[in-house]
Amino acid sequence: MNELTDERILILDFGSQVTQLIARRLREAGVYCEIWPFDADPARIAAFKARGFILSGGPASVSDENSPRAPELVFESDVPVLGICYGQMTMCAQLGGDVSGAHIREFGRAFVDITDDCTLFDGAWTQGGREQVWMSHGDHISAPPPGFRTVATSDGAPFAVIADDTRRFYGLMFHPEVIHTPHGAQLLANFVHNVCGLSNTWTMANFRDVARGKIRAQVGTGRVICGLSGGVDSSVAAALIHEAIGDQLVCIFVDHGLLRAGEADDVIRVFRDRFNITLIHRDASDLFFAALAGVADPEQKRKIIGGLFIDVFEQEAAKLGGADFLAQGTLYPDVIESVSVTGGPSAVIKSHHNVGGLPARMRMQLVEPLRELFKDEVRALGRELGLPETLVGRHPFPGPGLAIRIPGPVDREKVKILQRADAIYLEEIRAAGLYDAIWQAFVALLPVRSVGVMGDGRTYDFACALRAVTSTDGMTADVFPFDMQFLTRVAGRIVGEVRGINRVTYDITSKPPGTIEWE
Numbered sequence: 359m360n361e362l363t364d365e366r367i368l369i370l371d372f373g374s375q376v377t378q379l380i381a382r383r384l385r386e387a388g389v390y391c392e393i394w395p396f397d398a399d400p401a402r403i404a405a406f407k408a409r410g411f412i413l414s415g416g417p418a419s420v421s422d423e424n425s426p427r428a429p430e431l432v433f434e435s436d437v438p439v440l441g442i443c444y445g446q447m448t449m450c451a452q453l454g455g456d457v458s459g460a461h462i463r464e465f466g467r468a469f470v471d472i473t474d475d476c477t478l479f480d481g482a483w484t485q486g487g488r489e490q491v492w493m494s495h496g497d498h499i500s501a502p503p504p505g506f507r508t509v510a511t512s513d514g515a516p517f518a519v520i521a522d523d524t525r526r527f528y529g530l531m532f533h534p535e536v537i538h539t540p541h542g543a544q545l546l547a548n549f550v551h552n553v554c555g556l557s558n559t560w561t562m563a564n565f566r567d568v569a570r571g572k573i574r575a576q577v578g579t580g581r582v583i584c585g586l587s588g589g590v591d592s593s594v595a596a597a598l599i600h601e602a603i604g605d606q607l608v609c610i611f612v613d614h615g616l617l618r619a620g621e622a623d624d625v626i627r628v629f630r631d632r633f634n635i636t637l638i639h640r641d642a643s644d645l646f647f648a649a650l651a652g653v654a655d656p657e658q659k660r661k662i663i664g665g666l667f668i669d670v671f672e673q674e675a676a677k678l679g680g681a682d683f684l685a686q687g688t689l690y691p692d693v694i695e696s697v698s699v700t701g702g703p704s705a706v707i708k709s710h711h712n713v714g715g716l717p718a719r720m721r722m723q724l725v726e727p728l729r730e731l732f733k734d735e736v737r738a739l740g741r742e743l744g745l746p747e748t749l750v751g752r753h754p755f756p757g758p759g760l761a762i763r764i765p766g767p768v769d770r771e772k773v774k775i776l777q778r779a780d781a782i783y784l785e786e787i788r789a790a791g792l793y794d795a796i797w798q799a800f801v802a803l804l805p806v807r808s809v810g811v812m813g814d815g816r817t818y819d820f821a822c823a824l825r826a827v828t829s830t831d832g833m834t835a836d837v838f839p840f841d842m843q844f845l846t847r848v849a850g851r852i853v854g855e856v857r858g859i860n861r862v863t864y865d866i867t868s869k870p871p872g873t874i875e876w877e
């Protein structure tokens with residue numbers, strides 16, 4: 359729980375696909391919130407002392423036997439409650455209203471008619487107006503509970519927005535958290551500011567002060583080691599921890615030989631020059647290439663790399679005489695315990711390397727100062743800490759590095775070829791002013807050779823795939839729509855300048871069904 363502010367909202371998750379967006383919208387409105395499963399221990403919920411509750415949507419049907427319900431204390435705590443879609447329906451059922459299957463189901467864009475005024479609508483909607491919203495429901499409310507009035511209706515939902523101003527309970531049939539509800543963010547901001555009476559205390563400047571104190575309190579005089587990749591998360595974590603405890607922090611940068619061209623030098627320069635943070639640079643590339651030789655299976659490659667990271671951290675910590683704490687850049691999306699929609703454990707798509715599987719014998723405690731933040735908040739904190747924009751705005755780069763961008767076995771020769779092609783691609787993206795519009799862009803070197811003709815001679819070289827996607831969190835992604843001229847320019851340069859590649863393709867697969875990386 360964050361101690362920065364006692365102004366906090368608790369979002370109870372009923373398994374909606376978009377629950378995280380509710381949290382993002384509240385935080386953008388300057389209010390701290392957390393997402394917990396709807397069936398979290400009521401004693402813990404009470405101890406959280408939320409100043410308001412939001413009940414999320416969810417796939418269940420309120421009329422199904424054993425469908426989820428909000429803990430009763432939510433309605434008995436004398437704080438405001440906002441129910442969204444399933445959350446509205448369960449609130450309705452629990453407070454004495456009726457829910458039934460709707461004759462008109464609404465999925466996607468819909469319109470609501472504003473029939474009355476309501477504090478949720480301030481600055482956004484006015485009585486008599488017709489407004490676009492995004493709906494996704496098969497059930498609807500057929501009778502609101504006693505005490506509620508109807509303030510908006512739609513074709514499929516006669517009680518699209520209901521309000522009980524006395525108890526400060528509100529229900530929306532649509533999803534205000536998605537961008538397809540144009541004024542949705544304002545409605546959520548109105549709930550937390552006007553209804554719950556909270557101010558804008560959640561800023562990265564405040565967070566920085568409190569986090570510093572917490573790190574000091576946790577670490578005391580102990581030594582902290584931090585795996586520093588030069589990526590956004592570990593860099594921001596390191597800078598924050600360094601501000602808190604100075605030289606008790608030692609960063610370990612592992613060069614596994616699978617970094618982008620020039621990356622190692624950049625990371626070291628920024629950290630030594632600008633931050634004065636003690637940085638151990640370990641060239642472990644021989645170790646990684648030897649262990650990866652001939653290994654083609656993606657999961658096996660990932661596991662080998664993950665294991666070696668830990669070995670190297672251990673070796674370096676031992677050289678320092680041991681360490682008491684290990685710092686990690688864990689973010690809030692990694693921590694959120696969402697209600698699993700399918701019920702059972704979800705399928706393993708790929709094992710993300712993380713320092714996660716630490717052997718018990720390491721006995722280091724974790725320091726995770728970014729556990730409560732979303733990626734965009736980490737970037738804002740980085741700016742607050744004075745990290746250069748080139749670092750804060752960087753595309754994410756996976757821990758296993760170029761190894762997962764070379765399907766099949768990896769060797770030094772292939773990495774060199776890929777590094778050159780990747781450098782050209784990024785140089786062109788930057789020159790075209792597109793870097794910040796893209797979530798992630800890279801080249802994958804394909805295990806395919808094709809025949810070409812260059813200078814009237816035959817070539818038989820590798821093909822590569824350019825990838826560029828837009829995303830907000832890496833969970834889903836769209837293909838970036840380059841124009842053809844840009845793509846052909848990059849292709850021409852890569853084939854012309856990189857020996858070993860004679861064919862360039864553009865990967866136009868979104869996620870899902872693809873993933874961002876190739877392995």
Ligand SMILES: Nc1ncnc2c1ncn2[C@@H]1O[C@H](COP(=O)(O)OP(=O)(O)OP(=O)(O)O)[C@@H](O)[C@H]1O
Pocket residue numbers: 584585586587588589590591592593610611612613614685686687711712713752753754755756757
């Ligand atoms: N080359 C490396 N040397 C040391 N630690 C590393 C290296 N690569 C990854 N790590 C560790 O693994 C963690 C997870 O990597 P991840 O890529 O998710 O985060 P990041 O690199 O800090 O940020 P970004 O998501 O922007 O790439 C990092 O925070 C860092 O602690």
Ligand SMILES: O=c1[nH]c(=O)c2[nH+]cn([C@@H]3O[C@H](COP(=O)(O)O)[C@@H](O)[C@H]3O)c2[nH]1
Pocket residue numbers: 660708709710711712754755756757758798832833869872873874875876877
């Ligand atoms: O630190 C990391 N260790 C990993 O093992 C790893 N695998 C994928 N990624 C990054 O995660 C995001 C989603 O990637 P995928 O769509 O390929 O699963 C993208 O941003 C990927 O670059 C990783 N990051």
Ligand SMILES: NC(=O)CC[C@H](N)C(=O)O
Pocket residue numbers: 374414415416417418419420442443444445494495496497498
């Ligand atoms: N998006 C939702 O919360 C849907 C609620 C419920 N499952 C319905 O279909 O009506």
Ligand SMILES: [Mg+2]
Pocket residue numbers: 587589590754755756757
């Ligand atoms: Mg990274």
